[in-house]
Amino acid sequence: MKIALLSDCYPPRLGGIETQVRDLGRALAGAGHEVHVYTATPAEGAGHGLRNIAVSEDEGAIVHRVTVPLPFDLPVNPLAPRLIRDELAKFDVAHVHMGVISPFAADLTELALELGLPTAITWHCVLGRSAVLAQRRLGRIAGWAQRGAALSAVSKMAAGLVEAAADHGAKVAVLPNGIDPSRWAPEAVVPGPRDQVRLMSALRFAPRKRVPALVGMLGEIHAADPARTRATVFGDGPLLGMTRAIHRRHRTWLDLPGRVARADLADAYLAGGIYLAPTRMEAFGIAALEARTAGLPVVAMSTSGVADFVIDGVNGLLARDDAGLVAAGRKLVADEDLRERIRAHNLTVAPEQTWTAVLEKAIAEYERAGASR
Structure with missing residues (x-):
């Protein structure tokens, strides 16, 4: 054709x-x-x-x-x-x-x-x-x-x-x-580190992606267990410079490396952790699907397009508002068995897409x- x-x-x-x-x-x-x-x-x-x-x-x-x-x-x-x-x-x-x-x-x-x-x-x-x-x-x-x-x-x-x-x-x-699962999922499931939980997200640093709200939510999740959590937000866009400047004092727990290659992003995901998708008006959420395919439990809005591939309690947790996202993130940090069960599912069951x-x-x-x- x-x-x-x-x-x-x-x-x-x-x-x-x-x-x-x-x-x-x-x-x-x-x-x-x-x-x-x-x-x-x-x-x-x-x-x-x-x-x-x-x-x-x-x-x-x-x-x-x-x-x-x-x-x-x-x-x-x-x-x-x-x-x-x-x-x-x-x-x-x-x-x-x-x-x-x-x-x-x-x-x-x-x-x-x-x-x-x-x-x-x-x-x-x-x-x-x-x-x-x-x-x-x-x-x-x-x-x-x-x-x-x-x-x-x-x-x-x-x-x-x-x-x-x-x-x-x-x-x-x-x-x-x-998505091509071979680019994101490893050949074998490797247990994530027990002494640290990485909080991650990847997005375009633009107003509609709710960058300030995302950093605020990551901060709340981190504050519940500061010794074991650290956050990384990948991506580039017009708000990156301002976000780095505003949160310069948070560098002890927040990393903003900018845009990285797909292979480097996949490697970061394979180390384990949690992926947070903050957007309400997300038509699909390809970045969240990539994270899910790499094994990360995805925390996202139940009203967004991410809900098409994230089943609550199976390959992530869904919430209806920001407070719910924070609560879900804290739950995954605290509950290692739940986190590892979802991670094992995501790494062994390919997405439908x-x-x-x-x-x-x-x-x-x-x-x-x-x-x-």
């Missing part, structure tokens, strides 16, 4: 949608499909041209960077539909990836449907109440569904909000993010959109 993945954002930009579109493209290419990614994100250090499209290869997927010069390399290009119209018409299916604000993806959705191309659309974000109401009034999502697009989102929670925004009984499937399973769901969405094998 010849597949076009359409996304505003793509690496080198950092984030969940960027990583997942790249990994989906690689996985589809590895399964024998011809995959082309169209994005408005420029390559690092690359120049722009109003009508030039930079093409490169990314582990089997062909990446087309359809960019224009904008401040801060914003992934927007109103010229894109005109520039790629003829070549997009030659694909078997278009798979659009939507974020909170995705003008590039929305423009190419209109183009794909205008061309009569089977079109699947996946939301990687949480539509807030105002966005749901706005989409109902605009009727854009409902219009796409009525024109034959197959709608999906990365979790049950996110899918429910897209259904509410469509407001016309459109079926919204769940197409989760995928393997790339093999996710590719089957993706192909099913393409077929639902009208594409043939």
Whole structure:
């Protein structure tokens, strides 16, 4: 199948949608499909041209960077539909990836449907109440569904909000993010250290990720057993420098190393500990899934997309608010048997969201959109 993945954002930009579109493209290419990614994100250090499209290869997927010069390399290009119209018409299916604000993806959705191309659309974000109401009034999502697009989102929670925004009984499937367990889980279960419990998290240091609340909760968990706990928060973003400055005096128990490579993150997780996911409006939570696959018990909000793969008491603990997250974290620190039981389960039972399973769901969405094998 010849597949076009359409996304505003793509690496080198950092984030969940960027990583997942790249990994989906690689996985589809590895399964024998011809995959082309169209994005408005420029390559690092690359120049722009109003009508030039930079093409490169990314582990089997062909990446087309359809960019224009904008401040801060914003992934927007109103010229894109005109520039790629003829070549997009030659694909078997278009798979659009939507974020909170995705003008590039929305423009190419209109183009794909205008061309009569089977079109699947996946939301990687949480539509807030105002966005749901706005989409109902605009009727854009409902219009796409009525024109034959197959709608999906990365979790049950996110899918429910897209259904509410469509407001016309459109079926919204769940197409989760995928993971390669071999990159995260060791070959054998190794008991974690008994004399220390590492509290960990990995996220983009941005306002919507609730960084100050996360550090506060980690501090409360640490205060309950300061001799045995230490916290590490991995990641980069606009709030990292400020967070380091504000919490400079906490360096005795809090580490903020910045962004690290996947292999280094996996090694850190394999030492054991607890993973805390603080976000309320998390569409999926790929970082939490990585931690769970590496064995860490995950503490997360029961109302977020993380609840799709964390079962309370089985591979983590779920809570409804910040106080509940702190209580769950303290419980895992104090109860070594519970912590090790969850860790052993996570290391021996693979998550359902393997790339093999996710590719089957993706192909099913393409077929639902009208594409043939």
